[in-house]
Amino acid sequence: MKKIYTYIKGSVKEGTVEDLNSNNTVWADYLNPSKNELVELSEVSGIPLDELKEVLDEEERPMVVDLDNYSLLIFRAPLFEKEEISTTPVSIFISRYK
Numbered sequence: 013m014k015k016i017y018t019y020i021k022g023s024v025k026e027g028t029v030e031d032l033n034s035n036n037t038v039w040a041d042y043l044n045p046s047k048n049e050l051v052e053l054s055e056v057s058g059i060p061l062d063e064l065k066e067v068l069d070e071e072e073r074p075m076v077v078d079l080d081n082y083s084l085l086i087f088r089a090p091l092f093e094k095e096e097i098s099t100t101p102v103s104i105f106i107s108r109y110k
Contacts, residue, residue, distance in 0.1 A: 015041045067103035082107045
Protein backbone atom coordinates (compact mmCIF):
# COMPACT_ATOMS: atom_id res chain seq x y z
CA MET A 13 0.00 0.00 0.00
CA LYS A 14 1.35 3.41 -0.89
CA LYS A 15 0.46 6.90 0.22
CA ILE A 16 2.12 9.89 -1.36
CA TYR A 17 1.84 13.46 -0.16
CA THR A 18 3.33 16.63 -1.62
CA TYR A 19 3.89 20.00 0.00
CA ILE A 20 2.81 22.80 -2.35
CA LYS A 21 2.39 26.49 -1.51
CA GLY A 22 2.10 26.00 2.23
CA SER A 23 -0.23 23.01 2.26
CA VAL A 24 -0.02 19.23 2.04
CA LYS A 25 -1.95 17.49 -0.72
CA GLU A 26 -2.30 13.92 -1.92
CA GLY A 27 0.22 13.23 -4.62
CA THR A 28 1.31 10.60 -7.10
CA VAL A 29 4.54 8.68 -7.58
CA GLU A 30 5.39 11.08 -10.43
CA ASP A 31 5.62 13.88 -7.84
CA LEU A 32 8.91 12.31 -6.73
CA ASN A 33 10.44 13.92 -9.83
CA SER A 34 9.13 17.39 -8.96
CA ASN A 35 10.97 20.10 -7.07
CA ASN A 36 8.33 19.97 -4.32
CA THR A 37 8.82 18.32 -0.96
CA VAL A 38 7.28 14.84 -1.28
CA TRP A 39 6.68 12.09 1.27
CA ALA A 40 6.11 8.57 -0.09
CA ASP A 41 4.99 5.97 2.44
CA TYR A 42 5.03 2.34 1.28
CA LEU A 43 3.68 -0.33 3.64
CA ASN A 44 4.22 -3.92 2.47
CA PRO A 45 4.72 -2.79 -1.13
CA SER A 46 3.86 -5.10 -3.99
CA LYS A 47 6.47 -6.01 -6.59
CA ASN A 48 4.77 -3.68 -9.09
CA GLU A 49 4.88 -0.78 -6.59
CA LEU A 50 8.60 -1.40 -6.00
CA VAL A 51 9.31 -1.49 -9.74
CA GLU A 52 7.37 1.75 -10.25
CA LEU A 53 9.16 3.44 -7.33
CA SER A 54 12.54 2.29 -8.63
CA GLU A 55 11.86 3.61 -12.13
CA VAL A 56 10.65 7.01 -10.94
CA SER A 57 13.14 7.56 -8.12
CA GLY A 58 16.23 6.06 -9.71
CA ILE A 59 16.85 3.89 -6.64
CA PRO A 60 17.94 0.43 -7.84
CA LEU A 61 15.27 -2.23 -7.37
CA ASP A 62 17.73 -4.51 -5.54
CA GLU A 63 18.32 -1.81 -2.91
CA LEU A 64 14.59 -1.28 -2.40
CA LYS A 65 14.09 -5.04 -1.93
CA GLU A 66 17.04 -5.26 0.47
CA VAL A 67 15.58 -2.76 2.94
CA LEU A 68 12.39 -4.83 3.23
CA ASP A 69 14.30 -7.61 5.02
CA GLU A 70 12.84 -7.99 8.53
CA GLU A 71 16.32 -8.75 9.88
CA GLU A 72 17.90 -5.62 8.38
CA ARG A 73 20.25 -3.98 10.87
CA PRO A 74 20.27 -0.24 11.64
CA MET A 75 22.56 1.76 9.36
CA VAL A 76 23.12 5.05 7.58
CA VAL A 77 24.35 5.01 3.98
CA ASP A 78 25.23 8.17 2.07
CA LEU A 79 25.21 7.65 -1.71
CA ASP A 80 25.45 10.05 -4.66
CA ASN A 81 21.75 10.80 -5.20
CA TYR A 82 20.23 9.84 -1.86
CA SER A 83 20.89 8.79 1.69
CA LEU A 84 19.40 5.74 3.39
CA LEU A 85 18.57 5.55 7.07
CA ILE A 86 17.42 2.27 8.62
CA PHE A 87 16.49 2.03 12.30
CA ARG A 88 14.48 -0.34 14.44
CA ALA A 89 11.23 1.06 15.83
CA PRO A 90 9.12 -0.42 18.64
CA LEU A 91 6.25 -2.62 17.51
CA PHE A 92 3.39 -3.38 19.91
CA GLU A 93 1.33 -6.45 19.05
CA LYS A 94 -0.95 -8.44 21.35
CA GLU A 95 0.66 -7.03 24.50
CA GLU A 96 4.12 -8.00 23.25
CA ILE A 97 6.84 -5.54 22.34
CA SER A 98 9.32 -6.21 19.56
CA THR A 99 11.07 -4.07 16.97
CA THR A 100 10.66 -3.70 13.25
CA PRO A 101 12.99 -2.06 10.71
CA VAL A 102 11.99 1.33 9.32
CA SER A 103 13.75 2.52 6.15
CA ILE A 104 13.93 6.12 5.03
CA PHE A 105 15.41 7.25 1.71
CA ILE A 106 16.27 10.94 1.59
CA SER A 107 16.67 12.25 -1.94
CA ARG A 108 18.84 15.14 -3.07
CA TYR A 109 17.10 18.03 -4.81
CA LYS A 110 17.44 17.93 -8.56
